Amino acid sequence: xxxxxxxxxxxxxxxxxxxxxxxxxxxxxxxxxxxxxxxxxxxxxxxxxxxxxxxxxxxxxxxxxxxxxxxxxxxxxxxxxxxxxxxxxxxxxxxxxxxxxxxxxxxxxxxxxxxxxxxxxxxxxxxxxxxxxxxxxxxxxxxxxxxxxxxxxxxxxxxxxxxxxxxxxxxxxxxxxxxxxxxxxxxxxxxxxxxxxxxxxxxxxxxxxxxxxxxxxxxxxxxxxxxxxxxxxxxxxxxxxxxxxxxxxxxxxxxxxxxxxxxxxxxxxxxxxxxxxxxxxxxxxxxxxxxxxxxxxxxxxxxxx
Numbered sequence: 432x433x434x435x436x437x438x439x440x441x442x443x444x445x446x447x448x449x450x451x452x453x454x455x456x457x458x459x460x461x462x463x464x465x466x467x468x469x470x471x472x473x474x475x476x477x478x479x480x481x482x483x484x485x486x487x488x489x490x491x492x493x494x495x496x497x498x499x500x501x502x503x504x505x506x507x508x509x510x511x512x513x514x515x516x517x518x519x520x521x522x523x524x525x526x527x528x529x530x531x532x533x534x535x536x537x538x539x540x541x542x543x544x545x546x547x548x549x550x551x552x553x554x555x556x557x558x559x560x561x562x563x564x565x566x567x568x569x570x571x572x573x574x575x576x577x578x579x580x581x582x583x584x585x586x587x588x589x590x591x592x593x594x595x596x597x598x599x600x601x602x603x604x605x606x607x608x609x610x611x612x613x614x615x616x617x618x619x620x621x622x623x624x625x626x627x628x629x630x631x632x633x634x635x636x637x638x639x640x641x642x643x644x645x646x647x648x649x650x651x652x653x654x655x656x657x658x659x660x661x662x663x664x665x666x667x668x669x670x671x672x673x674x675x676x677x678x679x680x681x682x683x684x685x686x687x688x689x690x691x692x693x694x695x696x697x698x699x700x701x702x703x704x705x706x707x708x709x710x711x712x713x714x715x716x717x718x719x720x721x722x723x724x725x726x727x728x729x730x731x732x733x734x735x736x
Contacts, residue, residue, distance in 0.1 A: 493619030
């Protein structure tokens with residue numbers, strides 16, 4: 432099994448212009464180590480984030496070159512397992528960041544919320560700060576994606592390449608489908624979350640360092656516009672945009688495209704999702720918002736026999 436660790440500085444962008452840190456064959460199982468969103472700089476509840484954190488946030492391990500990947504292919508990332516590499520997680524309130532405060536993109540005149548740090552101890556499958564702030568271990572990768580074909584995109588930004596989607600369905604047992612825009616795909620991942628609610632309301636999940644086991648698969652000659660996720664029971668599509676209704680339209684539109692590929696008539700797929708589709712907010716705090724549209728496989732998969 433190949434083990435991948437960042438040999439030098441982590442990447443803070445999704446870019447085709449960086450040197451790959453490893454090369455992986457499709458079907459090869461790999462273990463990738465990731466830092467937390469703050470690159471381990473916040474370690475205690477007396478820390479003051481604004482005095483410690485700079486503009487570089489959300490470090491990514493990568494790029495990883497996927498052998499045989501070419502523009503127009505689809506990269507499937509099978510998430511096999513996620514393990515913590517420390518026994519604590521951290522969440523914070525950061526000035527002018529979060530879903531219920533003024534931000535640089537939602538300008539208001541009120542003062543920022545006070546800074547605060549919570550440290551959660553991880554033991555026996557639970558993350559505990561106090562008797563009220565006690566939550567089960569439900570890990571997923573907050574960020575993963577491929578390089579865009581031209582520009583470098585901030586690791587804080589979700590988009591067509593994937594990126595900082597913060598959707599809890601990028602978890603063990605599920606597969607993430609990503610577009611290949613450049614030779615080798617240039618895959619990145621990071622931002623392991625020990626747990627997170629839908630929306631990531633204050634902007635910071637339970638951030639932890641991680642060890643993720645993955646396997647890659649290629650679908651040759653099949654291009655995607657937006658990321659997709661497959662679980663044992665559901666098909667999902669992720670849309671990232673502002674305003675939030677555009678993210679919802681993208682997610683449902685991509686899911687309809689997937690259903691058409693499975694043999695559905697477009698208008699019947701539209702009707703089906705109207706009646707049984709599911710939709711949730713992955714994040715409402717990033718530079719783009721991410722929404723996930725879902726349909727259960729028992730409805731989506733057409734028996735052609």
